[in-house]
Amino acid sequence: MLNKLTLIGVGLIGGSLSLALKKAGYVKSVCAYDVDEVNVQFAKDTGLIDEFETDLAIAVRDADIVVIAVPVGAVADVALALKPVLGKDSVLTDVGSVKQGVVDAVTTAFGSPPTNFVPAHPIAGTEKSGARAAFATLFQDKRVMLTPTSESSDAATQLVADMWHAVGARVERIGVPEHDAIFAATSHLPHMLAYSFVNALASIDMSEEIFTYAAGGLHDFTRIASSNPIMWRDVCLHNREQLLAVIDTFTSNLSALRAGIERGDEGFLEQQFSSAKQIRDRYKPPSE
């Protein structure tokens, strides 16, 4: 049970976390800080949060946990602003999709990684963004990856893990480089492909007809292209090397497939599609 949680940024993730913790009775009060006054007022009016402050020092005063839930590119400024006002007993965590960039930003602001700092990444979300998209069950049965630094205290790590357990998530630990490599492949790359695919279609003559005749499979395939552009811009900038590497792996695979189509290679095409189908069927969710 937490007395006070401070949420910096009330978007889909932050807003859902706040709502879920309040519904679970795990926190007495959630105080939010958000640069978007319309968004944070909406969050208060709809009960996602209890109160909000426009002064960061007041917002974080006496907080058990401070959760940074802004796009990764904004973490550096938030960390610099937190340095003079964060209480020594407050645990600091985040929800970023990239972990090295967050660790670097906090380390730069604080001089070294604070012992009460525990980076985290909930593997949950939808293509929608902002407080309006928040809902209490977003993290139910979802994974949260903790990437504690070598300086993170056991007590702080445990507090962050407990918070995520309280909203129904499964908590796992992983190293920062492994995290960023895995999510470059499973999350960042498919977002790039979906964005690029939609833009490619829009560039074709008959693009109006193309989108009109889109079948159901296309809506699933492109859903992630509706995701928050700022968040994904920041992911690209902060996981650049890992993302470029997986884009190149993909491009080389697509290029080989293209060559197989061009030469009409039945055996190769069937083998490629069968292999992908086997893998995808093996890892598909139980609900399918």
Added chain:
Amino acid sequence: MLNKLTLIGVGLIGGSLSLALKKAGYVKSVCAYDVDEVNVQFAKDTGLIDEFETDLAIAVRDADIVVIAVPVGAVADVALALKPVLGKDSVLTDVGSVKQGVVDAVTTAFGSPPTNFVPAHPIAGTEKSGARAAFATLFQDKRVMLTPTSESSDAATQLVADMWHAVGARVERIGVPEHDAIFAATSHLPHMLAYSFVNALASIDMSEEIFTYAAGGLHDFTRIASSNPIMWRDVCLHNREQLLAVIDTFTSNLSALRAGIERGDEGFLEQQFSSAKQIRDRYKPPSE
């Protein structure tokens, strides 16, 4: 109301069409012909079809409509086998995802496009295949594209349209080249990307962890990689030029995005993602 429909190939599409027509009371009897005896026996046992024949001449005798519902690559052989046995009053149609290849195959077999031949493409399906995947509501509120040839009679075209209306589909007409260009972009290309993406991930070190940590968005994105490999091999082979063209458009778009990531171009990345999001949001299905 049809007395007899003959279905050549009882897969997801053929099986669902038969079931839906029977449920709608639109056909007295569906007779199937399928090279896979286990599959067609299953279809009969579960009531998807009324009977099956292993002799094509008997199967199509006195049929009001003969529906070819096999992978596009198998249409040429089916058309050759149909030529000597198809009654002059039987209307011939198909369900292929590619239309030029089907028209060419039927034209080759019959010498010229028969007046009772009306190519069609229901824009419906799932990633599953075979008679076991069939269900009666597959075509409800879905589009069916008719691509009548210059030889197709009005009566035959109307009969095929009526059949699709009977299962709840919306019928539209389009030219063969336009059809193949649009579906290269909206359907064939995303399947290539999904197959290639899954194979690329499988080629990376840590691929086990990669698939284990797959988030919800990835399952949606890769669902179409579970589709029938034979069907998609045939689509590639029969819509080659159009497919190569859209692969190249996509690759050039992805390459520009990659360059933007490499040079850390915030403005370009945000513009690319915002543009894709706007387009995708504009065309998203009402259910989202």
